[in-house]
Amino acid sequence: MATESAAAAPSIPSLVDRYFTRWYKADVKGKPCEDHCVLQHSNRICVITLAGSHPVLQSGKTIESISYQISTNCSRLQNKVSGKFKRGAQFLTELAPLCKIHCADGEEYTVSSCVRGRLMEVNENILRKPSILQEKPSTEGYIAVVLPKFEESKSITEGLLTQEQYEEVVGKRIRASTAPS
């Protein structure tokens, strides 16, 4: 996250800020600090990304590989949608796994959908070059694109944190870890 906004401030808000609303989910599946960020476009499309506080994005981590094979019979790479109505998409619940990230230190992280909807596409670019995920986690390093049902486009973000709430959670976490025990 930090790498992206480093240079000169543009005269207009960034692409993500112009068209998307950021929603967060902290400690996904109860795993500490595994925070996700959902970018919801005004047209209801959701881009699933890692939040800046996710362990994978902390300095010193090296991604060894990323796999969209989430079980022996199911690979997110097999997802195919056709036509205007995107027939054939895999349906995802908010807990559905999207991919697994293997790090050089032996840790494995699972990225979840966080929103209910149909899988439009996964980002194959990060398979070839996992470092994009760390360099540009909220744009080119996205994980997947999910299209929520039209009637659920508002409700799917109800359980998620806003930018402000997320910052509060992260702040508390930092205070807790630095506080003298």
Added chain:
Amino acid sequence: MFPLTEENKSVAWLLLSTGTCPRCIFRFCGVDFHTPYKLPYKDLLNELQKFLETETDTVILEVPNPPLKKIRLQESDDETADLSQNGEGRLSADGSIAPRPSRLNVCNICLGILQEFCEKDFIKKVCQKVEASGFEFTNLVLSVSFPPQLSVREHAAWLRVKQERGKQSLSLGRNDIIQLKEAYKWITHPLFSEELGVPIDGKSLFEVSVVFAHPETVEDCHFLGTICPDCFKPAKNKQSVFTRMAVMKALSQIKEEDFLKWFPCPPNPPKAVCSVLEMECAHGAVFVAGRYNKYSRNLPQTPWIIDGERKLESSVEELISDHLLAVFKAESFNFSSSGREDVDVRTLGTGRPFAIELVNPHRVHFTSQEIQELQQKINKSSDKIQVRDLQLVTREALGHMKAGEEEKTKTYSALIWTNKAIQEKDIEFLNDIKDLKIEQKTPLRVLHRRPLAVRTRLIHTMETHYLDQHHFRLRLKTQAGTYIKELVHGDFGRTQPNIGSLLSVTADILELDVESVDVDWPPALDD
């Protein structure tokens, strides 16, 4: 000259005696020249009777129950006797005598179509309505729709007449009869033409339609539904299953002996005459084309409505079409254009070709002077758009706008921001790239309503204009269908390569203008 010959006598007798009008008798005798049909009804009846009275003896011998016929013949001539004949038919049916709107017996085949409904009085009434409708027209096409059971009655009469001619060893094919519609046209077209002072032309865009109905349609068609239930499936938008097409289909399927069993041949006299259900005028659409400039970054091309709520007050199509609607006095319009631009994109240069279909216009004739004034009026009304080359075009010419949509090129000018500081030499290499092939996934911003696909597009040329460390202007000539914004920022890496990736920076687009849409239609006009 009276058109019937000795050969037709028995058929003419048969029909007249069962309540058929003289013009229908002509039709069933195959009289295929117009003049006799146009004679006044009264004269036709007299002449027909005169014709049949001569050498009556031979004829009467050939027809069954001649006494009845004689009575009827007199009746149709004598109004006081009318009632008794009416009562005879009516009482047996429903036991009451309904008042009859016409002083004439209603024909058992045409149900009055070739009687009062082709007479001058009726045509005059229609013409008054046409004139009151306020349409501008130089010719017209007449469309008439008859009640469905006319085909049934026609069929019944044909079977009976065929039988009668069989006795004389004469045949009668379906096409030997003059179609009711034909005869109706022969009689009424000259009357319409004379009354309105314009020619009747099958290709005219101005249509006068008259729809006739009859109260006994269900009664007459009911038996067909019993025999051919498959032909009469209820449909949502149909009030009755007995539509003209369904009845015709059933008639083509039903066996002759079944028909004869179920329906009297020749048909019984009707209780009532046809009524006019609808009388409408409509003008075919006309098309206006031109090119528009859009100078605002807050104006969508078409009304922008989300969840029934308007996002922005106006739109290009409304700013143009509202004036056209008013001047052409049209009912509605359909706007189309050679591509479209986003709400925040301007269209400069010679503009974007567009065409507007004006539906049911009341006014259609304009001089080029008047069209030019209309263009000025549009241009004066708003500084957000301007229109040029406004002209009337044909429907066929619209093809030029849509055809070649893939081959045509467009020129853009984009203001680009880079996150890293750049020098002029860092971007110059773009000027040397020709026909750059890019792969574009359907942009996320339109993915919700378009199929997901990867499209290959060509960026023909690029021309950079360095502004400062973080800004430059890029002029591009691209293949139609290229998403320019995504070409610049990359759309999460979904357009490859993109300006950001080419320059190894994060790039964003701050402003975009369409500088030309390279379609040479509509033709330029010198204002």
